[in-house]
Amino acid sequence: MKRDELMRMFPEYLRAGWEKVAEQAEGLQEIRMRVNRPATVLINCRERFVGKGGELMDRPPSGAAVTAEDMEAVLKHLCQYSVYAFADEIRRGFLTIQGGHRVGLAGQVILEEADKVRNLKYIRYLNIRIAHEIAGVSDVLLPVLYDTGGALYNTLLISPPGCGKTTMLRDLVRNVSDGNAYGAGVNVSVVDERSEIAGSYMGTAQNNVGMRTDVLDGCPKREGMMMLIRAMAPQVLAVDELGGIGDIQALRMASGCGCRLIATIHGGSLDEIKNKNYMCDVIKDRLFERYVVLTRKNGRCEVEGIYNKDGIGV
Numbered sequence: 001m002k003r004d005e006l007m008r009m010f011p012e013y014l015r016a017g018w019e020k021v022a023e024q025a026e027g028l029q030e031i032r033m034r035v036n037r038p039a040t041v042l043i044n045c046r047e048r049f050v051g052k053g054g055e056l057m058d059r060p061p062s063g064a065a066v067t068a069e070d071m072e073a074v075l076k077h078l079c080q081y082s083v084y085a086f087a088d089e090i091r092r093g094f095l096t097i098q099g100g101h102r103v104g105l106a107g108q109v110i111l112e113e114a115d116k117v118r119n120l121k122y123i124r125y126l127n128i129r130i131a132h133e134i135a136g137v138s139d140v141l142l143p144v145l146y147d148t149g150g151a152l153y154n155t156l157l158i159s160p161p162g163c164g165k166t167t168m169l170r171d172l173v174r175n176v177s178d179g180n181a182y183g184a185g186v187n188v189s190v191v192d193e194r195s196e197i198a199g200s201y202m203g204t205a206q207n208n209v210g211m212r213t214d215v216l217d218g219c220p221k222r223e224g225m226m227m228l229i230r231a232m233a234p235q236v237l238a239v240d241e242l243g244g245i246g247d248i249q250a251l252r253m254a255s256g257c258g259c260r261l262i263a264t265i266h267g268g269s270l271d272e273i274k275n276k277n278y279m280c281d282v283i284k285d286r287l288f289e290r291y292v293v294l295t296r297k298n299g300r301c302e303v304e305g306i307y308n309k310d311g312i313g314v
Contacts, residue, residue: 100199164301177210
């Protein structure tokens with residue numbers, strides 16, 4: 001991420017207070033703003049507080065609380081001064097801004113029915129998750145993710161939060177789409193439910209997900225997979241964060257249609273995944289032929305292990 005790109009996220013009258021953060025834009029992971037609390041940032045996995053003059057501090061500073069007026073100004077600025085145009089995204093609790101960065105939102109919920117969110121108002125909590133593309137991060141996986149005929153194995157990336165699974169998935173999609181030394185480029189479809197893989201802004205991918213990749217943005221995974229299979233005839237289907245039996249059923253249907261699969265799931269190990277109720281039959285039936293476990297060591301994301309469909313290291 002570039003310094004100027006970060007500065008453009010804020011209204012002009014607030015930019016001076018973010019200059020010191022912008023100097024470390026390359027390592028910036030999150031910006032959190034909470035009304036009546038000091039802003040915090042996550043830089044290279046280290047939380048820092050933002051002081052009144054923009055200085056970075058290890059302890060909460062006094063006199064540096066985010067005001068409701070500042071929060072509203074930032075939100076309006078991120079929405080290009082047309083909050084109404086982003087109403088559908090705000091209702092879901094997040095919006096994606098230019099550059100592919102995702103802004104999480106929280107405040108008071110307005111319900112349309114007993115269990116249906118109509119909108120958010122009095123937004124008082126904001127989390128800007130900075131998108132970082134790392135071209136080539138998935139290269140280390142490619143030799144074991146293709147068979148001898150150049151076909152991609154069905155692959156599941158396993159990772160705890162914050163260990164780079166979406167970054168790895170994004171780059172793997174790019175490699176599969178563009179082609180590489182182990183397999184020719186193929187048509188890839190991405191169901192980007194939370195706009196984190198492609199980082200689409202007004203329908204256009206901000207991140208490089210490959211020349212043969214089609215993206216369905218902001219759509220639930222189960223519905224999105226079926227839509228893409230019918231509409232785009234993908235050879236490979238990619239989704240992020242499997243979360244229940246519905247996602248698994250859709251993956252099985254996609255596999256039955258001849259699609260190869262790339263997916264991610266939260267977990268600390270292959271054994272942990274085996275204990276998830278909705279994953280037991282998936283592993284038993286060997287739907288996935290490769291399991292890649294990611295971890296974080298010394299502040300860096302690393303591949304901890306790669307396993308075949310029988311859970312044996314490769």
